[in-house]
Amino acid sequence: MMKPLPVSDRLVTVPASPIRKLVPFADAAKKEGVKVYHFNIGDPDIETPEVMMEAVRAWDRNPIGYANSHGEAPLLTALNSYYHGLGFSFLETRDIQVTMGGSEAISWALFATCDTADEVIVFEPFYSNYNSYAIVHGVKLVPVLTTADTGFHLPAEAEIEKMITRKTKAILICTPNNPTGTVYTKEEMEMLVRIVKKHELFLLSDEVYREYAYDGRKQTSLLSYMEEIPDQAIMLDSLSKRYSVCGLRIGALVSRNTEIMQGVLHIGQGRLSAGLIDQLVAAKLSEVPQPFLDAIHAEFEKRRDVLYEGLRAIPGVVIPKPEGAFYTIVGLPIDDAEHFCQWLLTDFRDNNETFMLAPAAGFYATPGKGKNEVRIAYVLNTVAITRCVELLKKALEIYPKKTA
Amino acid sequence: MMKPLPVSDRLVTVPASPIRKLVPFADAAKKEGVKVYHFNIGDPDIETPEVMMEAVRAWDRNPIGYANSHGEAPLLTALNSYYHGLGFSFLETRDIQVTMGGSEAISWALFATCDTADEVIVFEPFYSNYNSYAIVHGVKLVPVLTTADTGFHLPAEAEIEKMITRKTKAILICTPNNPTGTVYTKEEMEMLVRIVKKHELFLLSDEVYREYAYDGRKQTSLLSYMEEIPDQAIMLDSLSKRYSVCGLRIGALVSRNTEIMQGVLHIGQGRLSAGLIDQLVAAKLSEVPQPFLDAIHAEFEKRRDVLYEGLRAIPGVVIPKPEGAFYTIVGLPIDDAEHFCQWLLTDFRDNNETFMLAPAAGFYATPGKGKNEVRIAYVLNTVAITRCVELLKKALEIYPKKTA
Structure with a gap:
């Protein structure tokens, strides 16, 4: 050459x-x-919680074979119980797809909701890796600026709505927020739900830091609205931060939209499975004190x-x-x-x-x-x-x- | 709604x-x-080899944090030594990108070589998951038929060449082959190298079953031609089958094309890392007797x-x-x-x-x-x-x- x-x-x-x-x-x-x-x-x-460390050390499954593409049963059950414990008892394991970290969940959510050149509204600054997933899937991120003077909270409804075009398919948020630390209020979440209902958009919520809200705040999860907008809500999760297991590469995509869940299962079958050890160690989440x-x-x-x-x-x-x-x-x-x-x-x-x-x-x-x-x-x-x-x-x- | x-x-x-x-x-x-x-x-x-099972049971790294995006050093070193042992001592760790199974390697190779609607020639029947990766990346697989009567060996050079269009970017092979079991001969590999040189294409070789050739056969690896066509050759690998660790989700993308290697590292950073436990257990490959x-x-x-x-x-x-x-x-x-x-x-x-x-x-x-x-x-x-x-x-x- x-x-x-x-x-x-x-x-x-x-x-x-x-x-x-x-x-x-x-x-x-x-x-x-x-x-x-x-x-x-x-x-x-x-x-990392001792119960998870112990699960690694007690490993006896041999061979270390493929796991289930949807997710290993003990992990699906543990995740489902965890969400029930948060008050979302309407969820079933079929609403949960185990992913290789929150990363894969975010990536699949963009693919599942957007075709090439479709648009997703994000609030900048936003988690930098959204850029990578967007480029991999040919999706255009349309930024709406948030600033330090409002603590990086969301702008007025009209400011967000004016960024919506015929190509807009979804709004992607992260709460509590990486990189700003902002926790969206119930009012902000309700505004977003209102917008996606009015404009028929998906609402993708990255809730990897769910438990980390301070000064007595409580995160308002998209799960609170999942029965109201079952077709439109996709929640993206990860065990990495909650249990200090970033290296386990276990996350989840949660939705009541059956077409989305079937589609992501097919993508999941294409990559065979998340790691067997990681899944079974992560399944110990329900035993973390x-x-x-x-x-x-x-x-x-x-x-x-x-x-x-x-x-x-x-x-x-x-x-x-x-x-x-x-x-x-x-x-x-x-x-x-x-x-x-x-x-x-x-x-x-x-x-x-x-x-x-x-x-x-x-x-x-x-x-x-x-x-x-x-x-x-x-x-x-x-x-x-x-x-x-x-x-x-x-x-x-x-x-x-x-x-x- | x-x-x-x-x-x-x-x-x-x-x-x-x-x-x-x-x-x-x-x-x-x-x-x-x-x-x-x-x-x-x-x-x-x-x-699974006992040395890998022991590595799981002896786990003491706490917390189970993110791994290196490129690959954990012990695993990169072990993979590099393994390839050197096969006779490919020109390789360096910078030519190797650790992936989450062979799946991720195949997926990235398609993304790295093709834009949307570009074409990749495959020999059918082919590993079914190629279809999934192709759809995820908007790549068109152009099948060239192989049949039982020739033991699923490659057709004549002209038959392959006539499928090449302006949109063709790569030829994707698997040897030893999943699903046919066919091991391409040295002559077939040389024909493919000739074709990609003549038509300026990438040659992607899935060699997950490298060691499994029977009746005294020896697989001819794309690595044998990597010095001849360094810009064009991308070898896709996995530890799953070689060490009976399908559940570890560890593979590799190997190429001397520095632009490819930089690009896949960026994708790799976007998904943070392959699993830490999986990588360090896989690194024991050099100790498998x-x-x-x-x-x-x-x-x-x-x-x-x-x-x-x-x-x-x-x-x-x-x-x-x-x-x-x-x-x-x-x-x-x-x-x-x-x-x-x-x-x-x-x-x-x-x-x-x-x-x-x-x-x-x-x-x-x-x-x-x-x-x-x-x-x-x-x-x-x-x-x-x-x-x-x-x-x-x-x-x-x-x-x-x-x-x-």
Whole structure:
């Protein structure tokens, strides 16, 4: 071959993850012996429940064969019981499709509701990987801006409705929100339900952080409206964050729309199954003691407090108080957060330590947005968070590209 | 809602797996207390290597966090060593992307090489799930027929070339072949390399059954040509069959095309990672003793012999001698194999036993092809295979729709 064979046009448009693309710089720093605090990725340091660890260690199924495409029965039963425990006792296991992480659930929901060039409304900043799934499926994400001054809550109904076109098929939300930490109110959820009813759209709700709402808040789940709009509601879930098992790759797509459920089962058959070990370990979710979950919740709320109080004291830093999840979008007094984040890894050292953040531009669809923002995942303990705040303060003081 | 909300046009075209769609009938039979022999799916009864089982039981990483998007280092190193051991010492870990089973590798290869409505040449019958991945990515599979009378070997070069259009981007093969058992010769592989060089196409080779070639045959891998056509060659692999770990969901996409490798890494980042446990257990592949692998090979060759000798003695059954893998496409003296396979599960009982096969039509892209054929996966021991042959003989004798 004289010239390289062209790959597909779409392949080259799949973006590098803003959460992971700076990893080589972090690895280089570590090779130099520098300690790197990871606030870039939602991979909590919380221990996996002992009952799940024990299930791994007690493994005796041999061979490790294919699992059921729909989901292993014990896991489907456990998930169903969990949703019943939340008050949604109308659900049945046939309404639940086990997926390989929340990722696969999101990906399938876009495929199931949209043909190529169809549109999905998202509220930016949004979880960056939505961009990847959208590109893989040829779906156009239509961003509606949310901003720090309203705590990243939803804009007025008319602002959302004016973005709806003939190509719009769905609205995709995440509550509690990654990357903003915002928990949509009951009123906001009702507004969304009203909009999708009026315009005949699907409502896709990523609820991976369901349990993480603070200051006495309670998440309003799309499941609350699933009997009202059974054809239109698709809830996307994951065990990763709730049970600190990001590496298990187990999630779920939940819907009462039988055509959707049959279609995703067929896609699921095409990829055979989610992992057998992961599914059967995840099935132990019903044996995880409530105090364990309560302790995680309390721990993240405490981390949120330490981070929020620390950051708001730094001049030029903009941070609304995060309401849930374990992320926050933080405005910094700099021009180019990507350069800043890279510089932290390549140049900034304090007592031979540095830290890693995710540049926020990758969480926006609108070019130019989020350039002076970062996403911080407060997934490390309060000692580390206190140190992170201190490091950020020092870094901003000496960062050469800092805006005056 | 008065009328149900329409799902995407593409969702409803994703086919049910011909391997799995009759599972509900099998489950119903089992509930009646009927023993069902599963010859429908390539889920071998061979035990997982002890070193992998031990790795599960010795699990001590806590929390079970995200793995590396590219692949965990020990697994990349083990895969690289394995390929070096096969004689392909030019490979480096950067040429290997860990995938969630061979499924994800095949899916990504289609996405990476084709835009919507582009064409990929496949030889039918072909692995049915290629249809699913093609539909998910809007790729058109263009079938070139292979038949039992030539042992499902490739047709003449000109027959293949005449199917190439301006939209053709790749040729996708599987060797040793699922579902036919055919092992392409060195000459056939060289012909394919010649064609892709002449027409500037990608060559995608699914080599999940690499080790399973019988009667002294040796598979000719696409890796043998990877230095000759580095931009064009993409090899798709899985650990599922080689180590009897179908439930681990670990595979690999291997290519020297740096643009492809960067693109698939970005897709990989979008889905975060393959399972952490699965990857680290799979990394033990380098410690699996060779006698274990030799014994599996010998066992499958013996099963092939028992099945082949048994089936060819049944009047009206057409079966070329399978050369590799653990599948065979079998012509039956019936009109509608799907009906027959369902009838086996719903009506046929012999000593309260029956068996499950995969109707072959789902392994063809051409409508009407394969209607009187089934795919048999000889994944059970020789006692079960002997019983399967006996049951098939009896079933054909009494099947009401049998053609005279």
